[in-house]
Amino acid sequence: MAEPPQTDVSRPSALPTAKLLHRPALDQALVDQNSEEYLNAIEEEWNKRLDAEVEILVDGMVDIVSLASIGDKDKFRIAQEAFQAELRAESMVRAANSLLSITHSLKLLLLLSDEAQIARWRDEEIKDIQHEKSEAQQKVAVLLDEPFRSSPQPT
Numbered sequence: 001m002a003e004p005p006q007t008d009v010s011r012p013s014a015l016p017t018a019k020l021l022h023r024p025a026l027d028q029a030l031v032d033q034n035s036e037e038y039l040n041a042i043e044e045e046w047n048k049r050l051d052a053e054v055e056i057l058v059d060g061m062v063d064i065v066s067l068a069s070i071g072d073k074d075k076f077r078i079a080q081e082a083f084q085a086e087l088r089a090e091s092m093v094r095a096a097n098s099l100l101s102i103t104h105s106l107k108l109l110l111l112l113s114d115e116a117q118i119a120r121w122r123d124e125e126i127k128d129i130q131h132e133k134s135e136a137q138q139k140v141a142v143l144l145d146e147p148f149r150s151s152p153q154p155t
Contacts, residue, residue: 049102053095060092 033041067081067088 046102046106050099053099053102056095057092057099060088060095063088 064085067085073081
């Protein structure tokens with residue numbers, strides 16, 4: 001018997017072939033993370049996206065500047081470099097638009113986020129930095145006192 005023609009129409013499947021309560025390993029990994037690990041992973045993802053777009057902008061600018069060299073060029077070479085510069089400019093525009101989109105998304109995340117939690121994180125960071133500062137001041141004081149203690153005292 002011939003197989004039915006393949007189409008993009010969804011066909012209901014029988015219950016035994018369905019994957020009930022089957023979760024991919026990736027989803028389970030996200031569930032196993034605590035909130036701080038999850039937020040750090042999201043922050044790292046945003047940073048990677050930003051770095052990639054900025055790198056595209058920088059590389060495009062470097063390429064456009066290198067194409068703008070002055071010298072003996074025939075018409076074919078000039079047309080070729082103009083086309084390459086146009087392509088680089090278009091990729092830079094796409095990267096800039098992507099950065100604008102990322103900026104918009106981050107602004108929305110900030111506006112809709114939990115301000116109390118952000119304030120707590122900021123306060124914890126300030127306490128940590130002040131603690132590190134006081135430890136560094138104590139170390140500097142000890143290091144400055146050592147030359148005075150080791151020098152012979154007049155009698």
